[in-house]
Amino acid sequence: MSSDSHVSAERALGTAGIARRPVGSTESQAANIAWWDADADDYHAEHGEFIGPAEFRWCPEGPTEAEVGFLGEIAGRSVLEVGCGSAPCARWLTAQGAYAVGLDLSAGMLAHARRMNAATGIAVPLVQANGERLPFADGSFDLACSAFGAVPFVPDVGAVFAEVARVVRPGGTWTFAVTHPMRWIFPDDPGPDGLTARTSYFDRTPYVEVDAEGRATYVEHHRTLGDYISALDDAGFHLFDLVEPEWPEGHTREWGQWSPLRGRLFPGTAIFRCVR
Ligand SMILES: C[S@@+](CC[C@H](N)C(=O)[O-])C[C@H]1O[C@@H](n2cnc3c(N)ncnc32)[C@H](O)[C@@H]1O
Numbered sequence: 446m447s448s449d450s451h452v453s454a455e456r457a458l459g460t461a462g463i464a465r466r467p468v469g470s471t472e473s474q475a476a477n478i479a480w481w482d483a484d485a486d487d488y489h490a491e492h493g494e495f496i497g498p499a500e501f502r503w504c505p506e507g508p509t510e511a512e513v514g515f516l517g518e519i520a521g522r523s524v525l526e527v528g529c530g531s532a533p534c535a536r537w538l539t540a541q542g543a544y545a546v547g548l549d550l551s552a553g554m555l556a557h558a559r560r561m562n563a564a565t566g567i568a569v570p571l572v573q574a575n576g577e578r579l580p581f582a583d584g585s586f587d588l589a590c591s592a593f594g595a596v597p598f599v600p601d602v603g604a605v606f607a608e609v610a611r612v613v614r615p616g617g618t619w620t621f622a623v624t625h626p627m628r629w630i631f632p633d634d635p636g637p638d639g640l641t642a643r644t645s646y647f648d649r650t651p652y653v654e655v656d657a658e659g660r661a662t663y664v665e666h667h668r669t670l671g672d673y674i675s676a677l678d679d680a681g682f683h684l685f686d687l688v689e690p691e692w693p694e695g696h697t698r699e700w701g702q703w704s705p706l707r708g709r710l711f712p713g714t715a716i717f718r719c720v721r
Pocket residue numbers: 474477481496527528529530531532548549550551554574575576577591592593594595596598599
């Protein structure tokens with residue numbers, strides 16, 4: 446995770462090193478609020494142009510929902526975007542005629558969402574909450590989606606899936622993109638050093654950045670593909686497609702550890718398409 450582009454957040458939070466240790470829900474939540482609040486400005490300075498003001502881009506490989514249509518018919522549908530950040534996806538959905546709501550844990554990220562709502566004139570409703578405890582009634586939405594929001598940052602992914610299953614009506618869909626689990630074995634490096642396996646794929650011990658007192662300042666959780674499939678099944682979802690977007694010819698834009706070098710060799714993103 447650490448790179449020059451995160452220097453301000455690391456300085457603000459006093460990040461002193463990396464630990465690999467278990468982290469529960471309360472500590473993960475505190476670290477992620479602190480991290481995304483502190484990094485929100487840099488995140489949007491670095492990636493804002495690529496993600497766009499009202500565009501639905503699934504992942505650093507670049508595919509947009511307009512191109513791939515993973516969500517199917519969306520006009521007139523109610524949609525929950527989990528971990529929406531500045532909510533470009535929810536604004537794009539709204540522009541297509543959906544009733545979209547953006548949910549995120551971080552006030553700093555949601556401040557960017559409010560700013561972009563005003564700039565675009567597309568006023569997406571925004572909710573500050575943890576994806577592990579969704580503040581909506583059962584069956585409130587026709588579908589739910591997420592582009593790298595919430596799922597990688599919670600210790601109990603089953604809690605998020607159970608909550609999404611509760612708020613999506615029977616027959617509704619849940620489509621989410623995460624870092625491809627196989628990337629866990631490599632250092633977070635877009636260059637040649639990111640091509641050598643260093644960590645076991647089977648080691649679920651979270652990646653934790655810590656301050657001088659050992660408090661978590663950033664947390665990321667890993668599960669294998671099998672873990673995801675079991676957790677989705679437990680929550681009552683049927684997985685009907687698992688998309689591994691290939692690195693497009695001529696696409697040169699790096700995003701953190703995502704690069705043409707690595708993208709040519711192995712997947713960077715996994716997109717799970719499920720129905721309740
Ligand atoms: C990598 S950003 C993705 C944001 C947006 N989807 C995008 O594509 O720009 C991850 C987002 O997940 C949010 N997040 C992290 N943990 C969360 C949780 N437990 N519940 C809800 N949102 C969470 C962060 O605040 C952040 O906005």
